[in-house]
Amino acid sequence: MKALTWQGKRDVRVEDVPDPRIQEPTDAVIRVTSTAICGSDLHLYEVLGAYLTPGDVLGHETMGVVEEVGPEVTHIAPGDRVVIPFNISCGSCWMCERGFYAQCETTQVRDQGKGASLFGYTSLYGAVPGGQAEYLRVPQAHFGPVKVPDEHPDTRFLYLSDILPTAWQGVRYADVEPGGTLAVMGLGPVGQLATRIAKQLGVERVIGVDLVPERLALAQRYGVETVDLREVDDVPGALLDLTGGRGPDGVLEAVGMEAHGSPLAATAQAAVGLLPDALARPLIDRVAIDRLAALTASFKSVRRAGTVSISGVYGGEVDPLPMMEMFDRGITVRMGQCHVKRWIDEIMPHVLDSADPLGLEDLATHVLPLAEAPRGYEMFQAKSDGCVKVVLQP
Template sequence: MKALTWHGKRDVRVEDVPDPRVEEPTDAVVRITSTAICGSDLHLYEVLGPYLKPGDVLGHEPMGIVEEVGRGVTRLKPGDRVVVPFNISCGSCWMCRRQLYAQCETTQVTDEGKGATLFGYTSLYGSVPGGQAEYLRVPQAQFGPIKVPGAGPDERWLYLSDILPTAWQAVRYADTPPGGTLAVFGLGPVGQLAARIGRHLGAGRVIGQDLVPERLELARRHGIEVLDLTDLDDVPGALIDLVDGRGPDAVIDAVGMEAHGAPLGKLAQATAGRLPDKLARTMTDRVGVDRLVVLHAAIKAVRRGGTVSVTGVYGGEQDPMPMMEMFDRGVQLRMGQCHVRRWVDEIMPLLSDEDPLGVEDLRTHRLPLEQAPQAYEMFQKKQDGCVKVVLAP
């Protein structure tokens, strides 16, 4: 089959790889009909290369048609249309019974000290072949895949794999009071959805912030107030001034480790990337730092007693944090990988013909899998108005 494979920094290729097959009773094989590029895939394209090896298959936002199931999978059958969550969880362990599916004890990568195994996401998370491919082996299929109706375009359901429940969890964690103000840093795909979800769940005011004109315009189209950060020297101050001199009740960081405007963090990441993989992994594990400009801005902008919800991916071990300010101002901080299946029942009624969250107005580019390398470059460089790319195997 054809699949997108990693070969080095900014070097991904569509190649022939072996077809997946059922290996365990709880496996399924899914023929992929749509698979998206996630913002966190760009971390593999740039920063997290030391945890990949040439030939690793990327991708963790797939959906398709079930082709085959193991004897332990009774809830699915060939022909079912399914979305595959990015985290692989069993549904029955101690963590899963508490709906902490991203910490599943059955699939935890204990050798690396990490949580549940992820599709297509480095040796830190199990080196499981990903879904930017024609077919995907799905472990723990007795629980993970989400059955969806046969009607409707893939883009109505596809984002259940990651970015829609990730945005939902970010808003739930933000806990904006009814009628309050929610600010969203970063209007990439997760930020776009988080802003829309914030309005849907009762925020009186949602302010989205970004540097990219196309992202700002897309948010405006969905009734979101926007703040262009291009020429702002004091972003927290601007937000505080916009919201009663106090700041928003809640702030979502939907940017993460590769934020713009953090030259020292960028230098540290680039330095690690130039080292041999073993040394780079050691450096990242022990002294790694992130670009924290957005997280620090979120902490400084939120009102006293407010909540910062972090959904952008971070990976540093020595990140400096403004602890005195956080403590003095009583800032609450919530974060973590999304527990995808936890939120599906709440989200599914909204994926109707009315499309109140505008999920069918997110994808800007649909391209064949063969063009995935060009799509990665376009998405990273924010070219051609690119906000979200969906690949068709």
Template sequence: MKALTWQGNENVAVTDVPDPQIQEPTDAIIQVTSTAICGSDLHLYGVLGPYLKPGDVLGHEPMGIVQEVGSEVSNLSVGDRVVVPFNISCGHCWMCERKLFAQCETTQVRSEGKGASLFGYTSLYGSVPGGQAEFLRVPQAQFGPIKIPDGTPDEQFLYLSDVLPTAWQAVAYADVPQGGSVAVFGLGPIGQMCVRIAKHLGAERVIGIDSVPERLALAARYGAETLDLSTVEDVSATLLDLVDGRGPDSTIDAVGMEAHGGAPGSKIAEIGQKATGLLPDSIAQKITDKVAIDRLDAMYGALKGVRRGGTVSLSGVYGGEVDPMPMMEMFDRGIQLRMGQAHVRRWIDDVLPLVQDPADPLGALDLATHRLPLAEAPGAYEMFRDKTDGCIKVVLAP
């Protein structure tokens, strides 16, 4: 089959790989009909290469048609249409019983000290082949896949794999009071949906922060006040002034480890990330595990821009081990901090009725800016990384 594979730092290609096979009785095989490029994929593209090997299949936002099921998968039948959550969880372990599906004890990658396995996301998370491919093996298929109705556009449901549950959790963790205020740092796909979900759940003021005109315009269309980073010297101080002189009740960092800006150590971290990616994997992994530093501009903005006693929610991916944190300010201002991989299945009951609504209240059909064949995925990665051609979200058709 054809699949998008990692070949080296900032080098991906569509290549021939073996068709997936049933390996465990809880597996299923799906034919992928749509799959998306996530902002997290860009971390693999440019930073997390030491944990990949040439030929690894990328992608963790797939949906498709069931082709085959293992003997212990009684909830799915051949021909079912499904969306596949990006984290692989069993549904019955101690963590899953508590709806902490991203920490599933059945699929935890204990050798790396990490949580549940993820599709297409490095040896840190199980080296499970990803969904930017013609076919996908789905472990723990007795629980993970979400059945969806026939006769609807793929994009109406595709984002149940990651974008919508991740954004929903980000807003839930932000704990925005009814009628309160929230600032969203980064208006990529997750940030866009955070804006829409926050408004849907009753936030009175939602401030979207970015520097890309197309992203700012899209967030404004869904009710956000927008703040262009290129026009302000200190985004945190601006937020404090903008919302009653005290700052928003909550902030959401939807950017993660590769933020752009001038936070302390940011340039050093950027140089370090790039240099580490050029080292042999065995050395680079040790450096990353012990001394990796993230680019923290979005996190700093979120921490320093929230009001005293407010809540900061992190949904952007971080991988540093020695990130400098403004602990005195965080402690003095009584900030609450919540974070983590999205527990996808935990939020499906909340999100599914909204995507099933023909009125499309969250604008799922209005997120993708580019729909391309899988063969054009390498160029799409570059476009998404560089934010050219108005690119906000890419959906691929294998």
């Protein structure tokens, strides 16, 4: 089959790889109909290459049609249309029973000290082949796949794999009461969905912060106030001004480790990325730093006793934080990989609504054949050609 493989820094290629097959009784194999490039895939493209091996198949936002199931998979059958959550969870361990699917004890990558295995996301998370391919083997398929109806195009359902529940969890974690104010740092795909979700859940004011004109304009179409980083040097000051000096009730940080405005950290990340993997891995594991401009701005913007919800991916080990200010102001911080299946039942009525209130069908700015995936990565990273979200179709 054809699959998008990692070959090196900023080097991904569509190549022939072996077809997946059933290996365990809880496996399934699906024929991929749509798969997306996620913002966190760009971290592999640039920063986290030390944990990849040339030939690794990328991708963790996937849906398709079931081709084959193992004998212990009974809730789906060949021919069913399914979405595949990006984290691989068993549904029955201590963590899963409590809804912490991203920490599944059956698939935890203990030798790396990490949580549940993820599709297409480095040796840190199990080196499981990903879904930017024609076919995908799905471990723990007795629990993971989400069956969806045949009506509506793939783009109505595809984002249930990751970015839609990630945005939903981020908004829930921000804990803004109806009538309150939520600021969203970063208006990429997760940030865009978070602003729309917040509106749906009754948040009165939603303020989005970004510097890409197309992202700002898209958020404005959904009634979101915006702060343009090209025009504002002091983001916390701007958000305080917009909220009468108090600050937003919650701030959702949807940027992560490669934030703009962190030149020294960017230089350090680039330097480590040039080292051989054997040298880079221990540095990343012990003394890695992130670009913290968006995160620090979040802590300094939220009101006293407010909540900062972190959906952006971070990988640092020695990141400096403004702890005195955070403590004095009584900030609550919630974060982590999304527990995808924890939120599906809450989200699904909005997905199935014929009016498409979350704008799922208009989020993808570029729908490309799998063969053009390398161009999709280049465009998404550069934010060129008005790119907000890339969907690939094998």
